[in-house]
Amino acid sequence: MTISNHKTIAAHRKRLKEQGLARIEVQVPMQDAELIRSTAQLLRGEAASELRIQLQRLVGTQHLGLKELLAAAPLDDIDLTCNPDLDRNVEL
Numbered sequence: 001m002t003i004s005n006h007k008t009i010a011a012h013r014k015r016l017k018e019q020g021l022a023r024i025e026v027q028v029p030m031q032d033a034e035l036i037r038s039t040a041q042l043l044r045g046e047a048a049s050e051l052r053i054q055l056q057r058l059v060g061t062q063h064l065g066l067k068e069l070l071a072a073a074p075l076d077d078i079d080l081t082c083n084p085d086l087d088r089n090v091e092l
Contacts, residue, residue: 021044039051
């Protein structure tokens with residue numbers, strides 16, 4: 001790619017960002033590709049708010065980090081104590 005191509009792409013992506021749009025790439029089975037394209041097109045249109053609500057209900061809106069996942073995990077029956085003696089003979 002030439003320098004002018006890079007500049008053109010960078011300018012295009014900057015305009016998209018200013019419009020509040022994000023360019024994403026996903027990998028889906030071929031049979032679902034048109035469905036994803038159609039869904040993305042709907043999310044850019046007038047029906048976006050209703051579709052967004054339905055998708056969030058289906059997918060869920062809770063995005064937990066590792067700390068939250070561990071805090072929510074049922075760890076009652078798991079022994080989490082650490083044995084400091086690792087049976088290693090170390091000469092000092």
